[in-house]
Amino acid sequence: MDAIRTEALxxxxxxxxxxxxxxxxxxxxxxxxxxxxxxxxLGPNGAGKTTTLKLLMxxxxxxxxxxxxxxxxVGDVEVKRRIGYLPENPYFxxxxxxxxxxxxxxxxxxxxxxERRRRVATLxxxxxxxxxxxxxxxxxxxxxxxxxxxxxxxxxEPDVVFFDEPMSGLDPLGRREIRQLIxxxxxxxxxxxxxxHVLSDAETLCSRVAILAGGxxxxxxxxxxxxxxxxxxxxxxxxxxxAEALEQVTRAGQVARATPxxxxxxxxxxxxxxxxxRVLSELTARGARLxxxxxxxxxxxxxxxxxxxxxxxxxxxxxxxxxxxx
Amino acid sequence: MQVVSHIALNVFKESVRDRVLYSxxxxxxxxxxxxxxxxxxxxxxxxxxxxxxxxxxxxxxxxLIAVFIGIGLVWKEVERRSIYSLLSKPVRRHExxxxxxxxxxxxxxVNVGMMTAAFYLVxxxxxxxxxENIRAVLPAPVADPGMLRAIALILVExxxxxxxxxxxxxxxxxxxxxxxxxxxxxxxxxxxxLRNFEAVVESPVAAYxxxxxxxxxxxFAAFNVKTQVVYGLPVPGSYLLTTAVYGAVYIGLLxxxxxxxxxxxxxx
Amino acid sequence: xxxxALVLPIVFGAGVVGLQAIYERRGxxxxxxxxxxxxxxxxxxxxxxxxxxDALLADVYWIRAVQYFGSTRLSKDPNKQYDLLYPLLNxxxxxxxxxxxxxxxxxIFLSEPPPGGPGRTDLAIALLEKGRRAEPDVWEYPQSIxxxxxWWRQEYKEAAAWFLRAADTPGAxxxxxxxxxxxxxxxxxxxxxxxxxxxxxxxxxxxxxxxEALKRLRQLDAMDQLDQLRAVxxxxxxxxxxxxxxxxxxxxxxxxxxxPLDPVGVPYRLAGGTVSLDPQSPLxxxxxxxxxxx
Numbered sequence: 089m090d091a092i093r094t095e096a097l098x099x100x101x102x103x104x105x106x107x108x109x110x111x112x113x114x115x116x117x118x119x120x121x122x123x124x125x126x127x128x129x130l131g132p133n134g135a136g137k138t139t140t141l142k143l144l145m146x147x148x149x150x151x152x153x154x155x156x157x158x159x160x161x162v163g164d165v166e167v168k169r170r171i172g173y174l175p176e177n178p179y180f181x182x183x184x185x186x187x188x189x190x191x192x193x194x195x196x197x198x199x200x201x202x203e204r205r206r207r208v209a210t211l212x213x214x215x216x217x218x219x220x221x222x223x224x225x226x227x228x229x230x231x232x233x234x235x236x237x238x239x240x241x242x243x244x245e246p247d248v249v250f251f252d253e254p255m256s257g258l259d260p261l262g263r264r265e266i267r268q269l270i271x272x273x274x275x276x277x278x279x280x281x282x283x284x285h286v287l288s289d290a291e292t293l294c295s296r297v298a299i300l301a302g303g304x305x306x307x308x309x310x311x312x313x314x315x316x317x318x319x320x321x322x323x324x325x326x327x328x329x330x331a332e333a334l335e336q337v338t339r340a341g342q343v344a345r346a347t348p349x350x351x352x353x354x355x356x357x358x359x360x361x362x363x364x365x366r367v368l369s370e371l372t373a374r375g376a377r378l379x380x381x382x383x384x385x386x387x388x389x390x391x392x393x394x395x396x397x398x399x400x401x402x403x404x405x406x407x408x409x410x411x412x413x414x
Numbered sequence: 415m416q417v418v419s420h421i422a423l424n425v426f427k428e429s430v431r432d433r434v435l436y437s438x439x440x441x442x443x444x445x446x447x448x449x450x451x452x453x454x455x456x457x458x459x460x461x462x463x464x465x466x467x468x469x470x471x472x473x474x475x476x477x478l479i480a481v482f483i484g485i486g487l488v489w490k491e492v493e494r495r496s497i498y499s500l501l502s503k504p505v506r507r508h509e510x511x512x513x514x515x516x517x518x519x520x521x522x523x524v525n526v527g528m529m530t531a532a533f534y535l536v537x538x539x540x541x542x543x544x545x546e547n548i549r550a551v552l553p554a555p556v557a558d559p560g561m562l563r564a565i566a567l568i569l570v571e572x573x574x575x576x577x578x579x580x581x582x583x584x585x586x587x588x589x590x591x592x593x594x595x596x597x598x599x600x601x602x603x604x605x606x607x608l609r610n611f612e613a614v615v616e617s618p619v620a621a622y623x624x625x626x627x628x629x630x631x632x633x634f635a636a637f638n639v640k641t642q643v644v645y646g647l648p649v650p651g652s653y654l655l656t657t658a659v660y661g662a663v664y665i666g667l668l669x670x671x672x673x674x675x676x677x678x679x680x681x682x
Numbered sequence: 683x684x685x686x687a688l689v690l691p692i693v694f695g696a697g698v699v700g701l702q703a704i705y706e707r708r709g710x711x712x713x714x715x716x717x718x719x720x721x722x723x724x725x726x727x728x729x730x731x732x733x734x735x736d737a738l739l740a741d742v743y744w745i746r747a748v749q750y751f752g753s754t755r756l757s758k759d760p761n762k763q764y765d766l767l768y769p770l771l772n773x774x775x776x777x778x779x780x781x782x783x784x785x786x787x788x789x790i791f792l793s794e795p796p797p798g799g800p801g802r803t804d805l806a807i808a809l810l811e812k813g814r815r816a817e818p819d820v821w822e823y824p825q826s827i828x829x830x831x832x833w834w835r836q837e838y839k840e841a842a843a844w845f846l847r848a849a850d851t852p853g854a855x856x857x858x859x860x861x862x863x864x865x866x867x868x869x870x871x872x873x874x875x876x877x878x879x880x881x882x883x884x885x886x887x888x889x890x891x892x893x894e895a896l897k898r899l900r901q902l903d904a905m906d907q908l909d910q911l912r913a914v915x916x917x918x919x920x921x922x923x924x925x926x927x928x929x930x931x932x933x934x935x936x937x938x939x940x941x942p943l944d945p946v947g948v949p950y951r952l953a954g955g956t957v958s959l960d961p962q963s964p965l966x967x968x969x970x971x972x973x974x975x976x
Contacts, residue, residue, distance in 0.1 A: 101682070145502045148680040165504045173502035179494045181424070183431035195420040196503040240499055250502075607749050609710060629702045636705055642712055653712065660701040667694035674687045 089159045091248045091279035092121040092144065097153035099139055112303045113139040116153070119298055119308065121281055123247075126274050128290035129283040131300035132396055137283035138176050140300070141252050145173050157248060169197065172246035176253050178237030182226035186217055186236050189225060190243060197244050207243060215239045216265060230257040238266065242273065249273060251282035255289055267293060287389050301396045320386060322358040325379040326371055329354050333374035342367050352376075357384070417505055418513040425517020429483050430524075438482075439525055442475035443532040461540065461556055462644055468533040469564055469640045476526055476572040481595050484518050484579035489588040497681060508673040511580065515669060518576050526569050530562075554646030563654055564643040570661035571637035575599055577668035578632070584676045601627075602634030632664055740778035747771050747784070751791045755798060764800035767791060771809055775816075782820065785813035787888060789826055793834045803834045821851035825858065828865075832878065833969075838869020857881055872902050900945040901965050911942060911950060911957045925955025 097117040102108040114136040121127045131137050142148045144155055146163035155162045158170060180189050187208055194204040212218045215235040220228070228236065234257045241249055254270075255263045270280050270293055284290055290297055291311065298308035307314055321344070329352050337343050337356070344357045358364055364381055372378065429435055449467040491497045491514075501510065534557055541549075541556040554560065578598055582591035608628040636657050639649050747770035754762050771788040775781055789806035791799055807827055814823040828844030831837040845862035848854055857877065864874040876899065883895035914937050919925050922935075929952055932938045941949050948963035959966050 142498075142681065145498070147498055147501060148682065149678070165506060168502060168504040171502065173499060175495055175498035177495075178499060180496045180499070181428050183428050184424075188427070192420065192424050193499070193503055196417055196500075196505055198416065198504075237499065607753075609706075629699045633702055633705065635711055639712060647712070649712065653708070656701060656704055656708075660698070660705065663694055663697035663701060667691060667698055670686070670690040670694060674691075677687075 089123070090120050090156075091123045091125070092119065092127075092155075092157055092281060094119045094140075094144075094155045095153055097140070097143060097155050098151045099136075099143060099148065100151045114143070115303045117300075117305055119305070121279060121296075123279050124274065124277055125296060126270060126280045126294050127282070128294035128297035129281060129300065130285065130287065130290055130297055130392065131283075132285055135300040136303040137300055138252055139303075141173070141175075141250055141283060144250060169244065170247045172241035172244065172249040174234075174237045174241040174249070174251045174254055177230075177256065178233055178240075180225050180233070180236065180240075183224055185222050185224055186212060186228070186239075187221040189236065190240060193240050194243055211239045211243060214269070216262075231259065231262055234258055235262070238269070242278075245276075246278060248279040248281065251280065253284060254282055255284065255286055263289070287392055299392060299395050306395045306398070307391075314391060321360050321384040322362075322364045323380075323382045323384055324356040324358060324364055324367060325349075325354070325381075326356070326368075326376045327353045327379050329371060329376040330374055333371050333376055336374070337367055337370060353379075417509045418516060421505070421510060421513025422516035422520060425487060425514055426520045426524075429487065429517070429521045432483070432486075435479065435483060435521070435525070438475050438479055439528060442471050442529050445471045445475075446529065446532045446536055449536065461544070461552060464536065464540065465561065465644045466640070468536065469561065469568070469644070472526060472529045472533065472565060473568045473571075473640070475529065476522065476568060477575060477599065479525055480518070480522055480572045480576040481579050481592055481599075483521060484576045485583045485588050485591045485595070487518065488514055488580060488583040489591070492681065495681075501681075507677045511584070511669065511673050511676050515577065515580055518580070519573055522572055522576060523569065526565065526572065530565050554644070558643070558646070560646070560649075561643045563649050564639050567637045567639055567654065567657060570658050571634055574632055574634075574637075574661050574664050574668075577665045577672070581668045581672040581675075584672045584679065598632065599634060602632040603638070605631065605633045605635045633660070636660065736777045740774050740781055740784075743770055743774040743777065744781065744784050747774055747788065747791075751799070762797065764802075767800060768802065768805045768809070772812075775809065775812060779813075779816035782813070782817075782822070783888070785809055786822060786826055787891065789830060790891065790894070793830055795834075801834075803830050806830050806834075819851060819853075821848045821854035821858070824848035824851065825854075828862075829878065829882075832865060832869070833875075836870060838865050841869065842866035855881075855885075872905060876902050897965065898969075901968050903945045904959060904965055905968060907942070907944065908950070908957055908959070911952075914938070915952070915955060915957055919955065926952065928952060 094117050097114060097119075099112075099114040100110045101113055103111045117136075117140060129137055129140065139148070143150050144157065144162055157167045160167045184192065190208040190211060191204050194207055199207065209218075212221050215238050217232055217235050217239070220232065225233070225236065234254070238251070238254065241251065251270075254266050258266060267289065270282070273280055280293075282293075294311060296308070296310050297314065299306050334346065334354065338346055342358065342362045344359050347355045347357075349355060356367065358367060368378060368381065446468045449464045449471070491500070497510070501507065537557040544556055549556065575595065579591060579595045582594045586594070605628060608624045608631070639653075641647075642649050747767065750766055750770060751764070754764055754767075767788075771784060771792070774784045775788075778784075789810050792802045792806035792809065793799065795801040807830055810823050810827045810830070813820070814827075817823070824844045825848035828841045828848060831844060832841035842862045842865040845858055845865060849858035849862060861874065861877050861881075864871070864877065868874060879895045879898040879902070883892055883899060886892035886895060914932060915926060918932060918935060918937060926932050926935075929938060929941045929949075932952075933940065943949055944959060944963055944965060946964055948960045948965075951958050951960050959968055961967075
């Protein structure tokens with residue numbers, strides 16, 4: 089059984105007051121997320137990430153298509169018992185304290201008073217706001233609210249959590265804590281589905297990703313298979329390079345670029361056509377010493393930019409019998 | 415059901431911490447207390463005026479609380495998106511609406527209770543100040559417990575108003591909701607005029623329309639027995655009962671409609 | 683969630699209408715309800731409270747006055763009072779002193795004798811005098827004061843004086859001066875009454891008032907017809923030595939072709955030789971005429 093499965097999930101909005109025309113927020117999203125995975129849901133702002141999460145939480149209803157969580161239709165109360173959700177830029181009740189808010193949410197799961205207190209106390213410490221537990225939420229900063237939001241999402245020790253931009257509003261230290269938290273959740277066997285436009289997060293955390301642009305899925309799969317880990321060239325770093333040796337390798341056209349780092353210290357970029365061992369041996373023969381030799385691969389960012397650039401920009405509905413509703 | 419009560423308690427907790435509520439209740443209590451002074455200004459009639467003012471203050475401030483807190487709480491929940499995390503909990507949408515309503519009703523009950531207590535405090539004090547020979551000729555005792563009948567109907571009326579406010583706030587903006595709720599409240603009080611409409615207009619279409627509206631629109635005039643209790647006139651128990659049942663059925667209708675609309679709503 | 687969404691609105695909706703019907707069957711609001719209560723009775727206080735909304739508030743009070751008059755008229759309470767009518771009209775006209783309709787119709791409401799109205803001709807005249815103070819150049823005010831004297835108080839000298847005052851107002855219609863003359867000469871005669879009501883029927887701007895005038899004209903017709911019928915009965919009695927028992931007697935004797943009907947189609951009554959209007963007729967009761975003219 090998959091943790092999350094969507095089939096041709098589609099959401100159209102009508103925009104404009106007078107001559108309202110459909111706006112494609114999400115078109116035909118088909119996705120599987122396996123249990124225990126950390127799944128990154130990537131895309132630029134406005135790509136349809138939040139729309140997808142809202143559809144999975146049944147905050148909005150799809151125009152067409154289906155979605156299931158843990159093998160049951162979304163919106164099912166039994167499903168809601170086993171999931172957690174962090175909305176984008178979460179906001180809660182002004183006049184409650186962090187502790188009261190979590191107690192309230194815990195009561196909705198039917199936890200008894202003692203159990204509620206135990207969970208809330210450990211959670212507040214886990215997300216790092218234990219000291220502010222008695223503070224009313226209207227005095228919380230954005231980053232603190234984000235932590236409260238994360239705490240309420242994992243209150244019920246969920247099997248699947250949905251984080252919408254979990255890193256937003258956090259400082260570098262906070263981001264690191266959240267990364268560690270996500271890994272801890274994964275180690276507990278919890279499936280983590282998170283959306284982000286920050287790629288480095290996804291690169292360090294995810295086993296698989298999906299990339300969304302213009303409301304349409306442009307790519308999905310394992311990071312390694314998506315990026316293909318293609319070697320695009322080499323980066324060779326040498327020290328003790330004499331001017332004569334430098335002239336030798338650059339003149340031959342074997343080096344695409346040579347960047348000096350210090351006296352006799354250079355980084356060479358070699359195209360794929362140049363065997364690095366030949367350049368290396370030429371340079372060592374002239375007294376240079378090897379510091380490092382690294383293959384140059386496509387980064388997720390390169391890939392992302394390429395995919396998004398190729399995605400269609402038109403968000404209107406193609407007029408071809410597709411029905412627009414809701 | 416447990417979920418509904420938890421949501422209701424949270425509404426209550428949140429609303430009693432809201433400054434708007436504090437100021438409204440404080441002002442009402444002040445006015446009821448101040449009615450003692452106003453009573454001093456007018457010759458005779460002071461007890462009647464204090465009763466009139468006290469009951470009017472309870473009804474009016476109750477109305478403001480019902481409308482503004484009722485609309486504010488639901489609208490804030492949606493507008494500030496706290497509903498996103500709430501609805502991802504094991505909460506069905508109709509439980510959300512019913513819980514909100516129960517919480518608002520609880521808030522209203524406590525507030526009307528506070529205002530009533532202040533009202534009777536003034537009256538009890540006044541009773542000690544009124545000489546025996548004057549008390550003997552009054553149409554009703556000074557601290558007349560019979561006035562609780564009027565207050566009970568005010569409370570039912572406010573509960574209907576809250577349901578109207580909640581209904582409108584499930585689909586329209588707060589400003590519009592306030593306007594619509596207040597409008598319906600006003601029309602509901604002019605209900606008796608709709609009843610006599612055919613005596614005043616010539617067009618049969620207008621008369622039929624007025625008749626139809628008379629049956630469908632909330633009849634708030636029926637909840638108003640303030641004059642009767644102040645003058646010590648009879649208010650039959652059967653009248654209280656049918657009016658209260660009428661209120662309850664109207665609330666049921668409004669909440670069902672609110673739930674149906676809310677269940678289909680997209681939270682963009 | 684599917685079936686309750688269909689069934690509950692129907693059940694609750696039916697409940698609302700049903701309970702409202704019960705409320706209606708019980709006779710609507712309880713006796714002594716707040717409608718009969720006017721908190722602010724002082725025109726000066728209300729003017730201060732009205733801020734910039736005095737004209738609008740005048741309209742509201744005018745509507746309340748009309749509603750109050752209409753609903754009190756309809757109520758089946760045998761001891762009904764029109765206590766609030768004058769205060770409401772007074773507030774209306776203080777908020778908007780040029781509210782001509784409120785003065786003119788209001789004075790008619792106030793003059794109407796019980797149970798159709800409070801029968802307060804004094805207050806009606808006071809209201810019209812207030813209008814005249816606000817707009818001395820309007821001939822309708824003195825004319826209406828004259829009318830109250832003429833019709834409700836049968837004070838023909840006063841009435842004639844007020845009709846003359848109206849006639850002296852610039853822009854007054856031609857017929858006022860002859861009306862004043864006939865009123866003075868033969869006040870209360872059908873001829874002068876007919877002139878008065880005919881003019882009202884021709885000029886009334888409000889349907890209700892025009893219908894009232896038409897009814898008065900039909901009453902005058904009925905009074906003429908009654909006089910003729912009484913004459914026929916007298917002739918019959920002279921000839922047969924006894925009063926006729928029914929219209930049939932008169933028909934057989936060849937004096938009438940059928941049962942005589944009043945101007946709205948209700949048969950006249952003949953009992954013990956006395957001819958009268960059927961109390962069921964909308965024209966009943968006929969106005970009293972001064973004895974000297976009968």
